[in-house]
Amino acid sequence: MIWRAADLLDNARLKPSEWRWLDEGDAADIEIDGPIGQARKVLEGRLREIDIVVQPAGTRRKRLLVADMDSTIIGQECIDELADYAGIKPQIAAITERAMQGEMDFASALTERVALLEGLEEAVIGRCLTERISPNPGADTLVRTMRAHGAETILVSGGFTAFVEPIAQAVGFDGFEANLLTVRDGRLAGRVEGRIVDSSVKHEVLVEARGRLGLSREETMAVGDGANDIAMIEEAGLGIAYRAKPALAAVADARLDHNGLDALLWAQGIPRREWA
Secondary structure, three states: OHHHHHHHHHHOOOOOOOEEEEEOOOEEEEOOOOOHHHHHHHHHHHOOOOOOOOOOHHHOOOOEEEEEHHHHHEOOOHHHHHHHHOOOHHHHHHHHHHHHOOOOOHHHHHHHHHHHOOOOEOHHHHHHHHHHOOEOOOHHHHHHHHHHOOOEEEEEEEEEHHHHHHHHHHHOOOEEEEEEEEEEOOEEEEEEEOOOOOHHHHHHHHHHHHHHHOOOHHHEEEEEOOHHHHHHHHHOOEEEEEOOOHHHHOOOOEEEOOOOOOHHHHOOOOOHHHOO
């Protein structure tokens, strides 16, 4: 596969030079001399069975990670799973899908879905976390390794703090941003409190953290899966689409369709022996 990639680059006159294994048989670097966009087009168009990240070598190590949660850091959509306990998962999942595809304004979609959950017992959230929610492969390794190498990590979600806070703690994030569900007498009130964490807020979180840490754009990375993540993915130095909807995949710098999230450590030049 490495030689095939090198041949494709050579045929496109991108002057591949030496290549080396990051982890033998799993991840490799190929150095090229040519436009990054052209290299990505050549490789992704012909090597669809592997994940490819094309980027400048000098800025590959990132010092800020901002990650979406649902269907990215975890394998589920929390609100859909919560709705299953209320017997209305199909209705809510359909709205979620439209929002993630970019067919519906996220804030409106969230308001509509939360209203349908009115009256559900708050205790169901704990059950849902225990019975339904689990991190995607490589999530904790990615986060803990980046922190060990000095990066800050932030979990941003259009979901709810009741889910996001324990997941952020379990996976190892430095901080999080999410929506707060209103609860009255132990039951969901069918609304959220304060500002809704939508695409613009996710973008704002990345920009604020970058400024606070004194980082350049190139030192930041964002990962997500849906249309609500587009703004932060485009703002990051390296924007990653993880098992993503077409709207996000079309604008991301790279796609992660085959490997676990820990492959983003290879993208930063970090071999497995240095993973947390």
